[in-house]
Each structure stands twice: as structure tokens, then as C-alpha cells.
Amino acid sequence: MKLNIVIIGSGIGGLAAAIRLAVRGHDVTVFEKADTPGGMIKQLEWEGYRWDMGPSSFILSEQIEDLYLLAGKEMKISIRNFQLDPVSRNFFHNGLVMDAFSDMDAFIKEANNKTGESPKSIKRYLNKLSRRYKITRGVLVQNTFSTIESIFIPRIFRAFVISRYRDLFHTVNGMNRRSFRSDYMVQFFDRQASGFGGNPYKAPGTLNLYSHLMHNLGVYYPEKGMYALADELWRLADHLGVNFRFSSKIQRINLKNGIVKGVSTEKEFIKSDIVVSDIDIRYLYKELLRDYHNPQKYFNDEPATSVMVFYWAVDREYSELSFQNILFSGKQREEYDSLYKKEDVCTDPTIKLHISSKQVIYDAPEGCENWVVSVSVPGNKGQDWGVTGDSLRKTIIKKINKVLDTNIEIHIKKEFRLDPGTIEEKFGSFQGSIYGSSYNHKLSVYRNHPNFHKQIHGLYFVGRSVFPGGGIPMCLTSAMNVDQYISKHYSLGN
Numbered sequence: 001m002k003l004n005i006v007i008i009g010s011g012i013g014g015l016a017a018a019i020r021l022a023v024r025g026h027d028v029t030v031f032e033k034a035d036t037p038g039g040m041i042k043q044l045e046w047e048g049y050r051w052d053m054g055p056s057s058f059i060l061s062e063q064i065e066d067l068y069l070l071a072g073k074e075m076k077i078s079i080r081n082f083q084l085d086p087v088s089r090n091f092f093h094n095g096l097v098m099d100a101f102s103d104m105d106a107f108i109k110e111a112n113n114k115t116g117e118s119p120k121s122i123k124r125y126l127n128k129l130s131r132r133y134k135i136t137r138g139v140l141v142q143n144t145f146s147t148i149e150s151i152f153i154p155r156i157f158r159a160f161v162i163s164r165y166r167d168l169f170h171t172v173n174g175m176n177r178r179s180f181r182s183d184y185m186v187q188f189f190d191r192q193a194s195g196f197g198g199n200p201y202k203a204p205g206t207l208n209l210y211s212h213l214m215h216n217l218g219v220y221y222p223e224k225g226m227y228a229l230a231d232e233l234w235r236l237a238d239h240l241g242v243n244f245r246f247s248s249k250i251q252r253i254n255l256k257n258g259i260v261k262g263v264s265t266e267k268e269f270i271k272s273d274i275v276v277s278d279i280d281i282r283y284l285y286k287e288l289l290r291d292y293h294n295p296q297k298y299f300n301d302e303p304a305t306s307v308m309v310f311y312w313a314v315d316r317e318y319s320e321l322s323f324q325n326i327l328f329s330g331k332q333r334e335e336y337d338s339l340y341k342k343e344d345v346c347t348d349p350t351i352k353l354h355i356s357s358k359q360v361i362y363d364a365p366e367g368c369e370n371w372v373v374s375v376s377v378p379g380n381k382g383q384d385w386g387v388t389g390d391s392l393r394k395t396i397i398k399k400i401n402k403v404l405d406t407n408i409e410i411h412i413k414k415e416f417r418l419d420p421g422t423i424e425e426k427f428g429s430f431q432g433s434i435y436g437s438s439y440n441h442k443l444s445v446y447r448n449h450p451n452f453h454k455q456i457h458g459l460y461f462v463g464r465s466v467f468p469g470g471g472i473p474m475c476l477t478s479a480m481n482v483d484q485y486i487s488k489h490y491s492l493g494n
């Protein structure tokens, strides 16, 4: 059966859904309010510099290969990925520097040398996460827990009983404290797990599985930068016959008797059998389904944190820095408290410093570097981000100068900024959250909105604000789930 499908939004989730559904032979049209595809995956260019505006790397790169395999096409050279090694260079507050190598033995040796943590405990920790991931993978990412049958299946009981229930009763930080003697190792692994916008003092220990994905499976970067990912997936979808309508904002999803009939822009009504939404679920209920019952629980859930980003054109090179660098806070507890409890920012935030020109030489002029400096900040509640940004910039510069023994300010030739207010406005993301909901509840993954609507026939959801959550791999998984649900609901086979 050939279905008429409209996708709202061309973020990574929308693009992946478009490819999967076009491969099945459906008639797919993507409506995107911006004039380019990719949503949060954007890039900036200025006088020989190129910066990744959004994501700076990703995990589970085989998900991209799967899309090409499905389409029967060879993956484009521009998005062949290289594995980051080290994954990150970590600068702790008292001067200790540790490289997180992707090779497990090299990482264990480095961590033992630098922090004194015993090789046995690091190995035990990573192996334990690896075993748990194998058991829980299917449950974690391919089950929306949205129907009775999906809850009562043996593999869920098995996963829960064998491993996960213990982690549910510990926090990320609690589990890491139990696993390591060294405070450095605890801080390092707390940060890995909270990479999706969670608070390690509240988020369940299951999130430590993210450290397994980074350290046992690897972190990747496309050869021509992150935007190449969005650009090439858009070209692949276009090649498969997907129709893209840019600069077209959808204002309403049209229903009749609980069945999707199509969507409306300001000027026209577009008929469709199915609508797949890649936009923030809260914004969808508030605006596009405004006449429909508004499920309050999704508005009550705490959003993941937002981010303040500075893009700097730096006129010299720093050999002491790597591709991804983390300058840790000396006040971790205060930092996480301020992210969730207050509206102002921490006085000593953890700084992430991404420099793609370390590997991709044409991303900056010779002898120069393209710095992307970011810190997590609370969500947008109308704060003055100009003032907050200025004060954060001073804090960041002071810390970088101390760590690198430099005067970075005189080497910044040009600066651009991205703040939570702009993220909310540009991408329609609730409070500027970049990963959907916060993961701070014990069952947060399962509290995410399911990938289909249980009452509205023909309405499906992908992207960061729905199951299994935010970040590139999760959004790609949501597209796979939606493809499978549509096949099941319309009896199209696997």
C-alpha cells in the first residue's frame, strides 16, 4: 500500500524517517520552516573558518550506514566518519590532565597513571556496562512501553531482573562512587553520563550505559564536518524521491473523528494519510493541535538543560589542546544544582572546547583554530542572555587563561554566539532544551512521549522530545521505530 506521508521538520529524526519511508515506496513530503535541512545540525562560516554550530560528534555511527544500506547506495565520502582518539582531553580543576583514549587498554593505562585508579576497577566497570548494554539494548531503544503487550514481554523482565533494576535505585553519581576510589574518575564518568542533559546526582545509574557507547564503541566525526551529515541525508532523501518544501511552516494538523486528514500552512491545506512530527512535542500540542486535549504531563516534565555557545576564530594554534577538550568545574555539585534549581549560571562551569581544525585542516586558516566553546546553562525563562553571555564569557576566558597559561582574548579575531533564547526561537525547542526531557527521573526514558499517538490514528513522532530521547543516535532510533510502527499499523510487513 502506498501511503501519502507528510513529515513536519527536517531535523536528523525527520530526515531519517523520510529516507526509511521513501525506501518503502511511500509518497513523502517534508515541510521545513527554515530554508535549509538539518535542524540543530548547522554550520557557520567566516573568512576561512568553519564551525559546527550544533553537535560536535556522535556515537553509534553504524545507524547512518544502515540508512545507505536500506537505500541501496554507497555512503558518501564526505560523511565517512573517523573515530576520535582521544575521545577527549580532560583538564581537572587542580591541573591534572587525562586523555580518554578510545582503545580500552590505553585508556586504563592513562587513567591509572594520572589518577591512581586501579586498572582492575576501570576494566570491571567498562566490562559491566558492556554486558548490561547487550542485555538491555533492545529494551532501551526499541520499545516505547506504550501498549500493554510492549510491557509484558519476557526480554523486558530478563533485562530488568538481570541488571537494570539495581541501577534504577542508584544515581549515576552513586554508581560511579561505588565503582571508583578516585574523585577524578567519578567526575569524569559523571560527566559522560550527563552528556544528554541530566543531573548525575538525580539521573538513574542506567545512564552510565552512555559511557559504554563512548568508550567501548567509540565517538565519531564526519570527514567534512557535522553539517555534511544533514546535507548528505537530505540529498539521499531527495534522490529517493522525497519532496522537500523549505521555508514552509506547518501551522496545524487537521483531524476528523480522531483520524489525521492532513496539515495546513498559512496558505494551503495538504492532504495526507499520515503525519510524522519531528518538532518539539510540547510545541506540537500547544500550537499545531491547539484544539485537541493537551496532555499536561509532558509540560510538567523537567526539560534537559540548554547550552550557551561561543564560536571563536582564534589566530594561533594551541598544541596542548585536542579535538574535544573538557575543562572540569571545581564545584561539580554546585554546578548541577544551579543548572536545575536556579535561573542564573554557575560561577565555575564545566567548559567543553571543540576544535575540528585539529583534524580537518581546511576548517581554519593555516596556523589558526576554530574554537567552539560551550557550557550547559539552565533553560530559557526569559533571562537576559546578552548580559548572562557577557558574564559567562569573562568566567570562561579567565579559566582558559589559567589552564593554558595564555591570554586568549587577544587571539579571538571574531566571535559568534548561540544562546537558549535563540535555540528556542530558531528550532521551536521548549526552553531551548537540546535533548528533550532531562532524564532526571528514575524512569525518564520511559516517560518520554511514545512514537505514535494512541488516540489519533495516523500521527507519529520522531526527534529529541519523544522516545527514546535527544541526541543524534536517539533521534535516528525514533525514526526506525516510527517506520516499524507504520508497517505494523498498516499491515505492510517488516
Ligand SMILES: Cc1cc2nc3c(=O)[nH]c(=O)nc-3n(C[C@H](O)[C@H](O)[C@H](O)COP(=O)(O)OP(=O)(O)OC[C@H]3O[C@@H](n4cnc5c(N)ncnc54)[C@H](O)[C@@H]3O)c2cc1C
Pocket (backbone or CB within 6 Å): 008, 009, 010, 011, 012, 013, 014, 031, 032, 033, 034, 037, 038, 039, 040, 041, 053, 054, 055, 056, 057, 058, 059, 248, 249, 250, 251, 278, 279, 307, 309, 423, 426, 427, 428, 429, 434, 435, 462, 463, 464, 465, 470, 471, 472, 473, 475
Ligand atoms: C549546541 C548544540 C550541541 C549539541 N551537541 C550534540 C552532540 O555533540 N551530539 C549529539 O548527538 N547531539 C548534540 N546536540 C543535540 C542534537 O543536535 C539534537 O538532539 C538533534 O539534532 C535534534 O534533532 P531532531 O530530529 O529532534 O530535530 P531538530 O534538530 O530539533 O529540528 C526540528 C526541525 O523542525 C523545524 N520546525 C519546527 N517547527 C516547525 C513547523 N511548525 N513547521 C515546519 N518545520 C518546523 C525546525 O526548523 C527544525 O529544522 C546538540 C545540539 C546543540 C544545539
